Amino acid sequence: MTARDLARETVRRATAVAGSIVSVRTTADEFVLTYDDGPVAGTTDRLLDLLAAREASATFFVLLTRVRRDPGLARAVAESGSEVALHGVDHADATSLPPDEFRRRMHDGRRELEDAIGREVRWYRPPYGHLTLSAWRSVRDAGLTPVIWSTGVRDGAAALSDAERIASAASGVRRGAILLAHDNFASALDGVDDGPEPQVDRLALAEAVLDLYGAAGLRARSLSAALETGRPVKRGVFVRGARA
16 A cells, blocks of 8 residues: 555545534435524424424524524424534634634533523534534534535525425435525524525425425434434545634
């Protein structure tokens, strides 16, 4: 084995361990439905009703900026059969934060969220899917496991039509897929400016996604529920970040 081959193998092994969950290896007829950036009244609660009607569940990656505004709604998610996971203290990109600050946010954020919902929090999804290797270590040190996604509805993009969003979701229909959707659009309230909010009927989009995956015989599950019988598939995707 050449020095270059050895280096590549070392990186491959490191990222296999230091990776984020991107899908679930399973024989069950199910996929993982996830929502980011909430909770927010008028959307999250209606999604919970829809999921209950469909005998489905999801994982909601929440922002503490939103949980603080409506802790009761966050508890309702946790008590509904779906689960609550951490998306961040706010929606700041992990790559923009000094390592020490990010590490503090992970520890403090997990404790605050668990206090708010009265349940253990297992998962963390970095805003924009951006994670440095240093940040990954801080996530794990805080007792959390990072989760990305394998497909999405692209409902954060303002220029897309609903047909294009459904087509995006359709491209990833398969057992164990982790599908990214949003029950809110992060804004200045969450410390970011990501442009104009997309005009999306998030409930109608959720119904369309459930119909689409249901036609393939797949039911929506939370990540924890899917992992009761499946195994996590991890991939190491890291970006450069701020220096201390």
